Amino acid sequence: MDFLSFETFITPKIIKVVFILGLAMIVLITLITIAVSLPFGGVIRGLLLPLLGMCGFGLLWRIYCELMLVFFDMRDKLEEIANRPRA
Numbered sequence: 001m002d003f004l005s006f007e008t009f010i011t012p013k014i015i016k017v018v019f020i021l022g023l024a025m026i027v028l029i030t031l032i033t034i035a036v037s038l039p040f041g042g043v044i045r046g047l048l049l050p051l052l053g054m055c056g057f058g059l060l061w062r063i064y065c066e067l068m069l070v071f072f073d074m075r076d077k078l079e080e081i082a083n084r085p086r087a
Contacts, residue, residue: 012072019065023058030054 030050038046 009072009075012069015065015068019061022061022065026054026057026061 030053033050033053034047037050040046
């Protein structure tokens with residue numbers, strides 16, 4: 001019943017799955033970009049730039065997902081502090 005009363009959050013568990021799905025989308029979009037632009041842009045523009053972009057977007061996606069986890073961790077720590085017995 002904690003699930004229905006919002007005492008337990010499911011988002012921290014879901015964020016890990018969302019991270020993997022987002023990373024897969026970044027890789028897929030990069031591969032499509034390479035396939036489309038390689039014949040027209042040469043090696044540097046068709047291969048190197050999309051790979052560098054994938055690294056950048058992958059890093060930003062990781063940072064965003066970690067920030068979401070930090071917010072939930074802060075909430076858990078604040079709940080622990082609030083539930084401590086008073087001296």
